[in-house]
Each structure stands twice: as structure tokens, then as C-alpha cells.
Amino acid sequence: MLISSFFLVACPSAPKAPFDYRHVQAGKWRAKVEIDIKGKSKDHTLTINFKSIKAEKKVRADISAILGIHLASVVVDGNSYQALLIKKKIYREGRGNHQLIPKEVFGVAIDLRILPAVLYDESINAVGWVCHSDGKGFLQDCDNATERTRLEVTGRDGVNKSVKLLGDGYSINFKFDNFSPDERFTEKTFNLPIPKGFKRI
Template identity: 25%
Template structure:
């Protein structure tokens, strides 16, 4: 009986070591090796957005696809995959659909163009700059680096808007906190997927059927 029990324990230990080895190998295979500055990538992110003015808090998932300084697509969903909004943008143009309202906006990309979604006066291309760990751009913005010469904070004191990068990992995960009067966004990024090939239609967004079209001036 003792011999059988020892054999069983030995077998269980062997299975545990094999499972642990497979788990570690799987984790290693998921790590993203980043060599040099990113030029294009995909991110899976989650955001907790607080609207202090209306005393509302919303948790959303934001999938981002971007080519640095050129094109960006954001798809925002709430719980159970409920579509909230889709946005495509370039430095000069933007189009987005707000699904609950059945509204489609299009026109010039500017600091005012996404206030209807976020309640934040910020050029929408800066959302991609944040993902790429690039400085927030525009009049009045001043950025700082930490002791490792890594971007850590950008602030526009005139508008009382601040962007802070926190909790970075070597795999590219991070937390970004955006604060403004009556607004706060805690934005959690998973490791970026860098081996991506975007189709031309990725960065186009047509007016959905039944949606009201509103031009942004």
C-alpha cells in the first residue's frame, strides 16, 4: 500500500511539473517583444470614465488600431458587448458613430470634435499619442520624463487637463490617468500587438443606416 501511495505521489508531482512548464511556456509565448519605437499596433484596453458633472461612472472596453501620426480606429463597447461608439480619424478628419443616439458625426478633426463623446477638449489624435507613449500635442501642453527618460506626465495648466502614465511593465502594459475639470478616465492598456496588417477599410466609417448625419465644423 505504501509503495502504491508513493507511486501516486510521484505521478502527481510529475504532472504538476509538466503543467507548470506548459503554463510558463504559454506565458512566454504571449509576451510581446518590442524593438524600437512602435509605428503601428493594436491595443485591447479598458477604461473607467467618471463624469463628475452628471455624477456618472461608466466602464467600457476600447479596442484601438493605429498607425502612428496617420490613422486611428477606436471601437468602444460596454458590458455584454453593447456597442457605444466607433471612431476613425486622421490629423485632419474624423468620423464617429454614437450607437445609442443613432448619430453619425463627420468633419474636421479638432480639439472640440470629441467633446460629445468624452466631455474632454483634446485633439483626438492625442488618444493615439497616449497609446504610443508620445507627448500630448497642442498649444499649452508641457510634458515630463521620469528618471529613466520615459514619458511620465503631460499637463495643460490653462485648461486644467493632465495625462499621467503609470504602472508600466516590460511587456508594454500600462495605466494612463486623464484628469480634467469634471472628468476622470483611468485607462488600462494590455500589451500591444505589433505584428499587424491593416486593411484600407479599417480606417473608414460609413454612416450607418437610420443614423442622423451631423457635420462637425
């Protein structure tokens, strides 16, 4: 019995072949996100549920604390975004070729063009970004020297993957642990109505 137990502990299951997200057209993802900001004594951990339609360049992120408390929702639609900041009762929106998801969401401002790359393993198609793939064609990393930002895919196991975003004074680790293809989204999915009592900025 002792020998058998030792064998089970010493021989974990082999990693699964990486899932190819480049062929996904729409779906739902879940990620545990660890945020480390220089100068802050405590790391920040969130759960994010993503919904996205690739061809329409739409991404929705519903962000919660580990205990399930809803903190924020963000919708990216091409080069524009909407954001609801629940605790502060604030609604934000922005448009243009180079928009940042507001600092209140993650603790640091993030280029919204990063999200499709994180979900679909695609190169960031924007000025200043240079991306590389591994020997099997999977996205490996992307760098923006001007903005001192780097995106790295640090692990893959079936549909699960780990992605690290490194910037000036911060690191954000996305640990994806759930995915399901889904194309049954409606216009309401990617629209954030302003709740009563929220301030529009």
C-alpha cells in the same frame, strides 16, 4: 502546505520591464476605461479596442460596454475625425487644427491629439501642452494649463500600462491589458461608412 500557500500569496510575481511603445509603428491595443464625471453618481466603465498607424497619424477606437454591446466607433486621421454613435444612430465628423472627440462618446469632449500620446508614449506636440519624461525616457505626464487638462502615466508592467486623463470635473483611467504589433490594416480600417438610418451631423 499552509506555509507554501502563504508564501505564494505573499510573494506576487515581480513586475516586467516596461515595453517601449515609442518604437511601435502600428498595432492593436485593448483597454478597460473607467470614466468618473463630477456630479454623476455612477462611474462609467468601457472596453476600447484601438487600431493605429503611427506615421499616418491614424487611430481607430471601437468602444463597447462591459457586456460587449457596441456603443461607438471613432476614427482619428490627422486633424479630422469620424464618429458613429450607435444608440443614437448619429454620424459625426470634424476637421481642423483643434478638434474634440464629441461628448457623446466618453461623456466629456476630448482633444483628439491626446490619443497618439496615450498609445505611443509620445509628447503631445501642440500649443499649450508641456510634457515630461522619466529617467528612462518614458512619457511621465503632460499638462495644458489653459485647458486645465493633465495626462499621467500611472503604472507600467510589460506591455500593460495605466494612463489617467484629468480634466475640469472628470477623470478617465485607461488600463491597457493587451497589445499586438500589426501593420496589415487597409483603408477600410480607418473609414466609417454611414449605416442606413443614421443621421449625419
